[in-house]
Amino acid sequence: MADAKEKRVELILQQLEQLPTLPAVVLRVLEVTGRQDASAKQVVDLIEADPALTVKILQLVHRADTGVRGEVNTVERAVVLLGFDTVRCAVLAISVFQALGRDPALPPGRFNREEFWRHSVAVACCAELLSEALAGVKLGIDPAEAFVCGLLHDIGKVALDVVLPKSYDRVIEATDLLRGNLADVERTVIGLDHMVVGKRLAERWQLPLAVRDCIWLHGQNPQALPGSVKNGRLVNLITLADTLVREQHLGYSGNYTFPSFKDVLIKATGASELILRQTQERLIQRIEGRTKTLGLGVASSGQIYVAALSQANQELARMSEQLAVKNRRLAMRAKFFDALAQFHGDLRPDAAPAIVLAAIGHTAVSALQLSPVAVFSRQPGEAYAEVLVIDSHGECTASCIADCLQEPNRPQPGDGPVLVLGDDMEWLVSSISPQLTGDRRHWMCLETEGTCIGGVVWGAGPGEAQRLSSQAQELMGLCSGWGLALRTAQIREESRTLAEQLAEANRQLLNAQNELLRGRTLASVGEMAAGAAHEMNNPLAVISGRSQLLAGQLSDPKLKQAAMTIAEQSHRLSGIITDLMEFAKPVPPRAVQTDLAELIDRALYEAKNLADPGLRRIEVTMGEVPAVLVDRDQVQAALVQVLHNALQATDERNGQIAIHAAYDSFSSRVVVNIADNGCGMDEETLRHAFDPFFSAMSAGRRRGLGLAKALRWVESSGGSIRLESRPQQGTRAMVLLPAVWPAATEGVAGEMRKQAEA
Amino acid sequence: MKTVFTTGEAAEICKVSQQTIIRCFDAGRLKGFRVPGSRFRRIPREALVAFMKENAIPVDALDNGKRRILVVDDDPEIVELFVDVLERDGRFDVKTASSGYDAGVITHEFSPDLVILDYMLPDVNGNIVCQTIRQNPNFEHIKIIIVSGVVNQEEINDLLKAGADEFVKKPFNIEKLIQRVGELLEV
Numbered sequence: 001m002a003d004a005k006e007k008r009v010e011l012i013l014q015q016l017e018q019l020p021t022l023p024a025v026v027l028r029v030l031e032v033t034g035r036q037d038a039s040a041k042q043v044v045d046l047i048e049a050d051p052a053l054t055v056k057i058l059q060l061v062h063r064a065d066t067g068v069r070g071e072v073n074t075v076e077r078a079v080v081l082l083g084f085d086t087v088r089c090a091v092l093a094i095s096v097f098q099a100l101g102r103d104p105a106l107p108p109g110r111f112n113r114e115e116f117w118r119h120s121v122a123v124a125c126c127a128e129l130l131s132e133a134l135a136g137v138k139l140g141i142d143p144a145e146a147f148v149c150g151l152l153h154d155i156g157k158v159a160l161d162v163v164l165p166k167s168y169d170r171v172i173e174a175t176d177l178l179r180g181n182l183a184d185v186e187r188t189v190i191g192l193d194h195m196v197v198g199k200r201l202a203e204r205w206q207l208p209l210a211v212r213d214c215i216w217l218h219g220q221n222p223q224a225l226p227g228s229v230k231n232g233r234l235v236n237l238i239t240l241a242d243t244l245v246r247e248q249h250l251g252y253s254g255n256y257t258f259p260s261f262k263d264v265l266i267k268a269t270g271a272s273e274l275i276l277r278q279t280q281e282r283l284i285q286r287i288e289g290r291t292k293t294l295g296l297g298v299a300s301s302g303q304i305y306v307a308a309l310s311q312a313n314q315e316l317a318r319m320s321e322q323l324a325v326k327n328r329r330l331a332m333r334a335k336f337f338d339a340l341a342q343f344h345g346d347l348r349p350d351a352a353p354a355i356v357l358a359a360i361g362h363t364a365v366s367a368l369q370l371s372p373v374a375v376f377s378r379q380p381g382e383a384y385a386e387v388l389v390i391d392s393h394g395e396c397t398a399s400c401i402a403d404c405l406q407e408p409n410r411p412q413p414g415d416g417p418v419l420v421l422g423d424d425m426e427w428l429v430s431s432i433s434p435q436l437t438g439d440r441r442h443w444m445c446l447e448t449e450g451t452c453i454g455g456v457v458w459g460a461g462p463g464e465a466q467r468l469s470s471q472a473q474e475l476m477g478l479c480s481g482w483g484l485a486l487r488t489a490q491i492r493e494e495s496r497t498l499a500e501q502l503a504e505a506n507r508q509l510l511n512a513q514n515e516l517l518r519g520r521t522l523a524s525v526g527e528m529a530a531g532a533a534h535e536m537n538n539p540l541a542v543i544s545g546r547s548q549l550l551a552g553q554l555s556d557p558k559l560k561q562a563a564m565t566i567a568e569q570s571h572r573l574s575g576i577i578t579d580l581m582e583f584a585k586p587v588p589p590r591a592v593q594t595d596l597a598e599l600i601d602r603a604l605y606e607a608k609n610l611a612d613p614g615l616r617r618i619e620v621t622m623g624e625v626p627a628v629l630v631d632r633d634q635v636q637a638a639l640v641q642v643l644h645n646a647l648q649a650t651d652e653r654n655g656q657i658a659i660h661a662a663y664d665s666f667s668s669r670v671v672v673n674i675a676d677n678g679c680g681m682d683e684e685t686l687r688h689a690f691d692p693f694f695s696a697m698s699a700g701r702r703r704g705l706g707l708a709k710a711l712r713w714v715e716s717s718g719g720s721i722r723l724e725s726r727p728q729q730g731t732r733a734m735v736l737l738p739a740v741w742p743a744a745t746e747g748v749a750g751e752m753r754k755q756a757e758a
Numbered sequence: 759m760k761t762v763f764t765t766g767e768a769a770e771i772c773k774v775s776q777q778t779i780i781r782c783f784d785a786g787r788l789k790g791f792r793v794p795g796s797r798f799r800r801i802p803r804e805a806l807v808a809f810m811k812e813n814a815i816p817v818d819a820l821d822n823g824k825r826r827i828l829v830v831d832d833d834p835e836i837v838e839l840f841v842d843v844l845e846r847d848g849r850f851d852v853k854t855a856s857s858g859y860d861a862g863v864i865t866h867e868f869s870p871d872l873v874i875l876d877y878m879l880p881d882v883n884g885n886i887v888c889q890t891i892r893q894n895p896n897f898e899h900i901k902i903i904i905v906s907g908v909v910n911q912e913e914i915n916d917l918l919k920a921g922a923d924e925f926v927k928k929p930f931n932i933e934k935l936i937q938r939v940g941e942l943l944e945v
Contacts, residue, residue: 530908534878537907537928538833544929545839549846570929574907587910 009191015163016200019099026053026095027206029088030148043087044076056094057087089290092148099205100158110172111161112252116154118291119251124150125286126241129279134237134270141234146241147290149214152207153238156198156215157182157254163197164190172254179256179318183219195219214238221261222268233269240265244276249311250287336474339367340481347485353377354386354399356489360446360456360482361390367478368468370458372397374432377454378404379490385454387428389435402431408452410445417444417475418465421457428457440464444475446483454486522712525692526584533577544570576705583692583709589631589716593740596661596670597622599632603639604659610640611647616655623662625670628737630717635737638710642674642721642733645706649678649731663739669719672735681725689723761867763801771806772815782809804869804896824851825943828870830861830887831905832880836928840874843932849945858882865891870900871943877906877917885920892921901942905930 032042048054054075079087097117127150131141161168167190175185183193198215207215213231218238225232243262246253259265266272343363347356354377361375371392378385382404389398405427411419421429421441429441436459443457456479460467468475544567551563600620628635646657660673681689692708711721718738725731760767765783769776780799782788789805792798801809810817827850829840837854844850853868855861858881861873873891877884884904891897903924904917914925923942926935 533908535907538836541905541907541928541930542833542835542839545843545932548932549839549842567929574927574929581908582910585910587912 012160012163012190012192012197013200016159016197017204019159019162019201019204026091029091030208040076040079043079044074047075047087047091053091053094057090088144089147089151092151096152096155100155100162106165109161109165110169110176111157111254113158113161115252116157116254117251118287119245119253120151120154121290122245122248122250122283122287123153123238123241124148125290126150126245126279126283127238129282129286130237130241130269130271130275133275133279141237145208145210146234146237148208149211149234149238150241152198152202152211153214153218153242154194154198154253155201156194156196159197159201160186160190160194175254175256181257182253182255210234218242219259221259222264223261236265236268240269240271244280245283248280248283249315250283252311332471333474336367336471336478339363340478342366343481344485350492351489353486353489353493354388356486357386357388357454358390358396360454360486361388361396362394363478363482364456364458365390365392365394368458368475370460371437372435372458374428374436374457375454376402376428376457377486377490378408378452379494380451380453385428387432389432398432398435400431402428404428408445408455410447410450410452416465416469416472417479418442418468418472419445420465425457432457433459438464444479446479446486448483448487453483453490456482522584526581529577529581529584533574533581536577537574540570540574543567579705579709580692583705583712586634586712586716589634589713591629591631591717593627594630594632594635596625596628596672596737599628599636600639600659600661600672603636603643606636606640607643607647610644613647614652614655616647616650616652616657618657618659620659621661623660625661625663626739628670629740630719630737631713634713635717635719638713638721639672639674639735641706641710642735646674646676646678646731646733649680650676651678664736667736668739669736670739672737673732674735675730675732677730680727680729680731681723682727686723686725689725690721761803763803763806765799765801768801768806772810772813787812807869825849825872825945826851826853826868826870827939828853828855828861828864828868828873830855830858830873830879830884831876832856832878833876836876843936844939847936849940856880858887861887862890865897865900869897872901872903872939874903874905874939875922877904877913878908885917885922888917888920888922903939903942 028046029043032046047057057075057078124147127146128143131143131146134141135143157168160171171182171185171189174180174189175182178185183195186193195216195218199212202212202215210231213229214235217225217229217235219242220235220239222232222236222239225235229235239259240262242253243259243265245251246255246258266276340363343359346359346362351359357375357377361373364373364375365371372390374387374389376385376387385402385404387398387400387402388396391397406424409422409424411417419442421443425441425443433441436457438459438461440462441457441459442464443455445452446454446456547563547566547570551560551567554560554563600622604618604620643657643659647655650657654677656677658673658675660675662671662673663669664671690708690711692705707721714721714735714737719736722734722736723731724734763771765776765779768788769779772779779788779801783790783799783801788801788809790799790801793800807817809815827844829837829844829852831837831840831854834856837856841852841854844852853864853870855864858879861875861879864870865873873887875884875887879887884906888902888904891900891902901924902922903926904922905926905928907928917925924938926938
């Protein structure tokens with residue numbers, strides 16, 4: 001690519017070589033007139049050596065000085081009359097114009113040669129005036145040299161137009177369109193700019209180095225000029241002149257941008273505001289004079305002014321038109337920008353999708369002048385959508401959850417942002433349509449990553465898409481802003497839900513772990529108890545046996561009784577071990593359908609056998625309860641334990657124990673409530689109530705396996721025990737037991753009846 | 759304990775004449791052997807017991823009328839306790855074993871009427887001993903009481919299925935134990 005470009009540049013430069021060279025006489029004239037000691041005779045001789053040039057000079061002088069100074073028939077007279085400088089300029093102009101003449105066969109191009117030369121002359125005059133004004137200051141610049149440099153500074157443009165007429169047309173067209181910098185466009189379209197081309201041409205034509213540098217380096221910021229450039233001051237002067245001329249719209253330079261470093265130029269050249277003003281005042285007159293001598297047509301100062309003004313006016317008109325268009329566009333964008341800013345301002349960072357939806361609806365109503373609108377949010381993959389209806393005041397008038405039966409069709413490439421609501425959105429329309437106006441439903445899809453995550457729906461007439469077509473780009477921007485905010489809220493919601501689920505899962509895991517730990521602990525207690533039972537029951541058997549034998553041999557009743565006590569206590573110890581073992585490794589339950597009233601009766605009977613009820617009031621009430629499906633013996637033993645505890649906790653005289661059974665259809669369990677008005681338990685005791693061998697009392701209390709074992713038995717039948725207690729107020733034990741389904745009871749009862757009948 | 763009897767001893771035990779014993783021996787109704795190198799007749803204990811049962815002769819007179827009980831436990835204190843309790847009663851002839859293997863050997867020699875068997879033995883479990891005894895038709899009459907410190911109801915059921923007659927948990931009540939032994943031996 002780079003190679004191709006270089007090749008192209010090389011070709012252009014080769015074509016440059018084919019341009020006619022300047023006649024040798026021109027160079028000689030330039031050289032001689034530039035010298036301080038040159039004589040008129042030398043110049044005249046040089047010009048007269050070229051007859052064609054002589055004729056042209058004379059013609060020029062005739063045109064320039066019509067009748068004022070009488071006939072000028074000789075070159076010598078012309079030089080005397082007009083002075084070296086004018087003659088030199090004339091020679092130069094004639095030669096250059098000749099060399100760079102446009103092929104007459106081609107149609108006129110966009111690059112206006114006449115206006116261009118007018119511009120060049122203006123720059124040349126300006127540079128000349130500036131150098132004259134600055135002669136005494138610090139610039140030792142010959143005004144004549146400044147003039148030549150100004151005249152030729154943009155010669156590269158003409159050269160490009162001659163060599164590549166079609167490409168240069170494109171360059172001019174593009175620059176006009178973009179109001180850009182000509183050199184930039186040249187580099188883009190052609191590959192090199194007029195400065196470089198001009199420099200090459202200057203070298204080929206062997207123009208003086210100062211001229212070459214001005215062609216090459218003009219237009220640059222003085223601060224960017226390398227120190228090695230010998231003619232830096234001259235270059236800066238030309239740049240300043242160029243800037244001034246373009247400010248006055250004199251001629252056509254092909255360029256629309258102004259250098260931003262005018263102050264630097266003024267400083268670098270040593271000029272001042274005063275000099276600039278004086279220069280500008282005298283410029284038009286100077287141009288008028290020079291134009292004549294250069295044969296660029298006769299232009300009065302008035303015409304030059306008019307041309308400049310009209311060009312400036314055209315420029316202004318063009319700019320103003322563009323500004324108006326931009327302004328309209330900006331005003332519209334500002335509306336959307338305001339809407340979006342308001343939208344984002346309404347939102348808190350952790351807003352839920354419903355809040356974002358409401359804000360979307362609000363902005364839609366105000367930015368698009370719609371009323372009312374429905375907005376919906378749909379999590380990707382979910383089968384429902386959250387829908388809000390927002391009225392013209394931005395208030396939410398309805399909200400619902402709609403079953404999203406069908407994935408909404410996303411807009412196809414080429415669709416505008418405003419779509420007509422199709423059959424695929426029927427699920428949505430049915431729930432909101434009555435609240436919208438108009439007879440047609442339009443919507444805009446909010447999407448992320450190719451999925452519809454929501455939308456804005458409104459009602460209007462048929463022309464709605466056209467109404468909003470001019471704002472398509474802004475609507476899309478608004479939609480993507482909304483979509484982004486909505487998706488963010490959805491994701492936040494998802495992660496919030498996920499976090500909650502995670503917390504719940506953690507909690508369950510912890511429970512399961514506790515359960516597992518409890519199971520393991522119990523298993524190891526079981527192992528230990530089994531081992532202990534074997535190890536301890538043998539010595540206990542010996543103690544018991546020996547004390548029994550001893551008792552048989554003792555005649556003293558006191559000693560006899562002591563020996564019997566030893567035997568009894570060893571049996572008791574053995575009982576504790578058995579309890580512990582049964583607690584840790586309960587016998588697998590044999591669940592059978594059991595009548596609860598009977599179960600409670602038997603348990604109560606047994607509990608009364610264990611502890612004398614005394615004057616305690618014991619009340620049993622049975623609600624409508626189905627049979628329970630439990631291991632009869634184990635659950636009975638558990639109830640005995642709970643009742644026994646209640647008996648022990650209550651006062652012998654004032655004690656009250658209320659037993660009530662009821663059915664909880666929700667959990668399909670039967671609840672046996674055993675409430676007493678006994679001493680109750682404090683929190684610490686309650687927390688450890690089911691722990692084996694735990695006892696809050698330091699003394700006077702028998703082994704604490706009772707409730708622990710009761711819970712194990714009830715649990716192994718699929719039930720549970722809950723305790724509520726307050727010190728000095730009493731305790732309520734709830735024994736929950738799995739009920740046989742009423743229907744099943746009916747079925748079994750029916751079956752049993754049938755069997756009985758059979 | 760005496761395991762082999764002469765015809766005179768057998769006659770005394772059975773309360774019949776020696777001639778009757780000799781006749782029955784020679785007719786093969788009473789099993790026995792002759793001492794090698796002589797004509798002396800000898801009668802093993804089992805053969806005598808079988809003969810007495812066949813002919814409805816009370817066996818009480820054998821071993822002074824005492825019932826034989828084998829106590830099997832690896833805990834010497836327990837064994838000693840049982841021996842003390844049973845001998846104090848006076849109706850029982852007691853032998854002991856400390857393992858399942860010993861129990862097998864002694865059962866063959868002693869032919870006990872009742873075995874008090876610890877469930878947890880060092881070599882085999884009580885139920886195995888129980889089954890082994892039950893498999894031998896000669897030991898059909900032996901009653902078995904299993905004692906243990908650790909047994910749940912399921913294991914008790916299994917033991918009873920394996921041929922045990924009674925289960926007693928350690929520690930035990932002596933009176934109840936003796937009463938149950940008496941019931942099982944019908945004394």
